Amino acid sequence: MTHQFPALIIVVPLLAALATPLVGWKNGRLCYYWAVFTMALVCFFAIGLLRSVILNGPISYHQGGWAPPWGIEYYVDYLNAFMLPIIAVISLIVIIYSKHSINRELGGRQMPTYTLILLMITGLMGIVVTGDLFNVFVFLEIASLSCYGLIASGQDGAPLATFRYIIMGTIGASCYLLGVGYLYIVTGSLNLADVSQLIPPLYHSRVVLSAGVLMLVGISLKMALFPLHTWLPNAYAYAPSSVSALIAPLFTKVAAYLMIRVMFTLFRPDFFTTIIPATTILSWLAVTAMMIGSFYAIAQDSLKKMLCYSVVAQIGYIALGIALANKAGLIGALLHILNEAFTKGCVFLVVGAIIYQTGDCTIDHFKNLFRRMPYTMGAFTIGVFSMIGIPPTCGFFSKLSLLMGCIVDHHWVFVAVLLISTILNVIYFFRVIKVASFEEPEADYGRKAPYDQVRMEEVPLSMRIPIMLMAAGILLTGIFSSTIAKTILIHIVPAGF
Amino acid sequence: MKTFILALIIIAGSMLIYGTQDMPNWGDPQSPASVHVSPYYIKRSIIDTETPNIVSSVLADYRGYDTMGETTVIFTAAIVCFLLLRRRDEDEGDR
Amino acid sequence: MLELLLSKYNYWLYVILMMIGLYAMLAKRNLVKKLIGMNIFQTAVILFYVSIGVKTGDVTVPILPYGHHHGHEQAINVAHYLNPLPHVLMLTAIVVSIATAGVALAVLILIYRRYRTLEEDEILKINQEAGT
Numbered sequence: 231m232t233h234q235f236p237a238l239i240i241v242v243p244l245l246a247a248l249a250t251p252l253v254g255w256k257n258g259r260l261c262y263y264w265a266v267f268t269m270a271l272v273c274f275f276a277i278g279l280l281r282s283v284i285l286n287g288p289i290s291y292h293q294g295g296w297a298p299p300w301g302i303e304y305y306v307d308y309l310n311a312f313m314l315p316i317i318a319v320i321s322l323i324v325i326i327y328s329k330h331s332i333n334r335e336l337g338g339r340q341m342p343t344y345t346l347i348l349l350m351i352t353g354l355m356g357i358v359v360t361g362d363l364f365n366v367f368v369f370l371e372i373a374s375l376s377c378y379g380l381i382a383s384g385q386d387g388a389p390l391a392t393f394r395y396i397i398m399g400t401i402g403a404s405c406y407l408l409g410v411g412y413l414y415i416v417t418g419s420l421n422l423a424d425v426s427q428l429i430p431p432l433y434h435s436r437v438v439l440s441a442g443v444l445m446l447v448g449i450s451l452k453m454a455l456f457p458l459h460t461w462l463p464n465a466y467a468y469a470p471s472s473v474s475a476l477i478a479p480l481f482t483k484v485a486a487y488l489m490i491r492v493m494f495t496l497f498r499p500d501f502f503t504t505i506i507p508a509t510t511i512l513s514w515l516a517v518t519a520m521m522i523g524s525f526y527a528i529a530q531d532s533l534k535k536m537l538c539y540s541v542v543a544q545i546g547y548i549a550l551g552i553a554l555a556n557k558a559g560l561i562g563a564l565l566h567i568l569n570e571a572f573t574k575g576c577v578f579l580v581v582g583a584i585i586y587q588t589g590d591c592t593i594d595h596f597k598n599l600f601r602r603m604p605y606t607m608g609a610f611t612i613g614v615f616s617m618i619g620i621p622p623t624c625g626f627f628s629k630l631s632l633l634m635g636c637i638v639d640h641h642w643v644f645v646a647v648l649l650i651s652t653i654l655n656v657i658y659f660f661r662v663i664k665v666a667s668f669e670e671p672e673a674d675y676g677r678k679a680p681y682d683q684v685r686m687e688e689v690p691l692s693m694r695i696p697i698m699l700m701a702a703g704i705l706l707t708g709i710f711s712s713t714i715a716k717t718i719l720i721h722i723v724p725a726g727f
Numbered sequence: 728m729k730t731f732i733l734a735l736i737i738i739a740g741s742m743l744i745y746g747t748q749d750m751p752n753w754g755d756p757q758s759p760a761s762v763h764v765s766p767y768y769i770k771r772s773i774i775d776t777e778t779p780n781i782v783s784s785v786l787a788d789y790r791g792y793d794t795m796g797e798t799t800v801i802f803t804a805a806i807v808c809f810l811l812l813r814r815r816d817e818d819e820g821d822r
Numbered sequence: 823m824l825e826l827l828l829s830k831y832n833y834w835l836y837v838i839l840m841m842i843g844l845y846a847m848l849a850k851r852n853l854v855k856k857l858i859g860m861n862i863f864q865t866a867v868i869l870f871y872v873s874i875g876v877k878t879g880d881v882t883v884p885i886l887p888y889g890h891h892h893g894h895e896q897a898i899n900v901a902h903y904l905n906p907l908p909h910v911l912m913l914t915a916i917v918v919s920i921a922t923a924g925v926a927l928a929v930l931i932l933i934y935r936r937y938r939t940l941e942e943d944e945i946l947k948i949n950q951e952a953g954t
Contacts, residue, residue: 244799251806293792299764302792342810349803356796364911368796371918372803375925379807382929389932390945393856396926397847400860404867407915411867414908415750415874418763428763440746732849740841744834752829754878756901761877765907766900773886773898781884781906782913790910797914804921808928 232282236291236304239275239314240356243268247348254341261344262329268348269322272355276318283311284717290361298361299424305361308721309495312564313358313487316571319703320479321351324575327696328472330689331582335470336383343383347476350376354484361422363410363496366488367403370452373484374399377477381469391464398461402451409445412437426496433505442501445492446508453485454542455512455549456519463526463538471582474534478541479575483567486548490563493552494724503555513553517647519546524654533591533662534581537574540617540658543651544570550644551632557727559635561719565628568707568714569616573625576613576700580606583689583697599666602687605694607666609701614659616704619652624708631715832873840866853933853940857926864919868912875908877901884909 246268254261283289283306291304306314325347336343353373357366378399382392414420416437417428432438447458454462462482466474493502502508523543530536548570551563583606584599585591600607616623619630629648636644688694707714751758768785778784786794827834843866846859884906886898930940937945 248802294788296789300767301789339810339813342806342813345806346803346810349799349806352799364790364914365793365796368793368800368914368918371922372796372799375800375803375807375921378925378929379803379810382807382811382932386936387949389929389936393853393926393929393933396922396929397856397860400864400922401844401847404864408867408870411871411874412746415758415760418759418761418765420764420907420911436746436749440743443742729849732845735848736841736845739844740837743837743840747830747833747837748826750830750833753832753873754876756877756879756881758874760874760908761900761905765905768906769884769886769900769903770898779886781886781903782909785906785910786913793911793914797917800918800921804924807925811928811932 232278233289233291235275235279235282236289236306236359237293239272239279239359240352242275243272243348243352243355247345247352250345250348251341254344258338258340259333261340262325262332265325265344265348266322269318269325269351272351273315273318273322276314279306280311280315280718283308299419299421302365303361303421303423304359305423306359308718309487309490310358312718312722313484313567314355316568317351317354317358317480317484320571320575321347321476323696323699323703324472324476324579327475327579327582327693329692331472331586331693332470334586335472339383343380343473346376346379347473349373350380350476354480357484358487362420363413363422363425364420367407367410370403370406373481374403374452377481380473380477381465384469384473386468387464388468391461391468395461395465398451398458402448402458405444405448405451407448409441409443409448412441412444416441422491422496426498430498433501439506442492442497442506442508445496446489446502446512449485449489449492450515450549453482453489453549454545456515456522456542456546459519459523459542459545462542463535466538466541467532467535471534471578471585474538475575475578475582478537478578479571479573482541482545483548483571486545486552486563486567489549490552490560490722493555494560499555499724499727509553509555513550513641513644516546516549516553517644519543519549520647520651521654524651524658528654528658528661531592531594533584533593533596534578536593536658536662537577537581540655541574543655544574544617546651547629547632547648550648551635554632554635554639554641554644555727556635556638557723558631558638560723560727561715562628562631562633562635564719564722565624565631565711565715569624569628569704572700572703572707573613573616573623576609576697576704577617579693579697579700580610580613583693586693587687587689593662593665596662596666603689604686605688606697609697611663612701612704614663616708617659618655622708623704624711625704627708627711833870836866836870836873839869851942853930853942857923857930860926861919861923864915864922868915868919871908871912871915875905877904 250261253264288307293302332343350373353369356369360366378392378396382389413425416432417425419425429438451458466478520543523539527536527539548563548566551559581591616625619625633648768781772778772781772784776784776788840863843859843863847856850856884903934940937948
């Protein structure tokens, strides 16, 4: 039965998205249950695929029965099988959470919102599961377009931020498409596996060099790697809170997946390390992103904006792991993708809950929040621990692996930057925790109750449980990180590392 | 700012032109793009799909999955316009 | 040099077109002009792809004449037909670029409703006044 899963994992959310307008025609609230049901099904397929890949090795699926170089092939190996459950589980949790938040922020527009959410998940799944270079572009555009729509439906500044995102995103997608065209003109093929076998003799051709650069630039734009990150903070900050909780953990990470694919599967690793010095440039950009993102995060007043800059900084970690191009570095990057997905999911859900309960997310207004929302803030603390890298959260193990990667190749500057940026993380997150837990409310703050008499005002259960699930996910992925690394990640590392 | 953008564009453009130097000549029937995958479509189109128009047979059959994605893109754009433009008029009747 | 120019000139044309689009996207302050630049940029990529499919010589459109039936594989001369694959890809890419333009226009309508202008400088000024 599992041999149809690669197709089902795309077709099920796609058909569900097409049916959502019918489901929600009379009553938009039904869309929520429909989306939850669909994502539960998709989770089942994703985990089934992961299990099947671990047991039986990679799966190749020929769309429409046409053999690979001519038709479109879906190829699921350890790397995609690792990504698929992350996307499916995170989106399921966020969608369960989204009920009240979307009702309040986008009331009356549930139907198109859930349609676009399902379409975006289809697109992300498609990017990950496909083994055809042009097919990646098509799904990238499905995901991007629905993402633009979801972000633009946000509050005040959202449309302008979205327009900038559209411009930058289109440049990125076009650069990627152009890179695919350059590869096509010298190989005549679009199938990823086929192209990767045809290009090694052409590695010194100027066309292939340009193709590699174009694809990397295009993907970096989608990934928001410094200095191409300028569109991200505003776009994510103005989006509705459920939407940013869905996009922030997933979109940039799928772009990071694409970068790993291009650098280590499409091209041989030595192409980007020796023939063009891409990994050197990439690693310096990555460490700059880590520093710049952290400094901007410290300067923010709003927690949501701060987390958006933190996304930029964390993308730096992933890019550094990829650019190190050694075993520990790559495993660190992959673990960090997993860690970031749960951590950013968790903290963005918490921000959504705070906005839902108090109406804004300015850090100075967080006084007493630990008393008022203990479960939510408890989950937030776990998220912060993971972001800083305190065991047993997953963030500790991914950072450790990244550090090992730096030390193995004697990149002492990067080791220093990793440690400094951890300290910066501590500074900006403990500011939040300090305000929310230790500061006494001022007498004229409206709520005059003494510190220990503040009433608990938690969010509804349908929001609290997903937040707790995310926090549990952070702890579980941390505890089992060595198992994950041994059973899955070790197979992703290309030969010769 | 404008001079910076102009410089950026000249650099990017010259890099792209540098990349075109190793491309096969324009219209070369022996270029890799014309000899690797595409001859199969031209030869097999009638046999496999009974369609004389090869572009149609590739579009709807060999690479039909891309076309499904393409129609999904249109659907996505329609839903985006629906989400962004429909309700606002009713919410903000004063404009 | 002349030979190089004659054999590659259409690739250079696409680069020039692409850079015009990129310039409009980055340097113009009017949002509609940026959008037009984006369309020019995407059109340049489409032009590049379509030019991959060209073959010189005795070539016609990739539509087989009637009369080729089962088992006549040898009768079809591949060099006689244009490469159909780039055309197919660009049909998809054209649709994608139209959809992107449609979404961008919808977003522009939202911006115009909010700010009553599409000049980026004026919008930033309005935002600044609202912030202070």
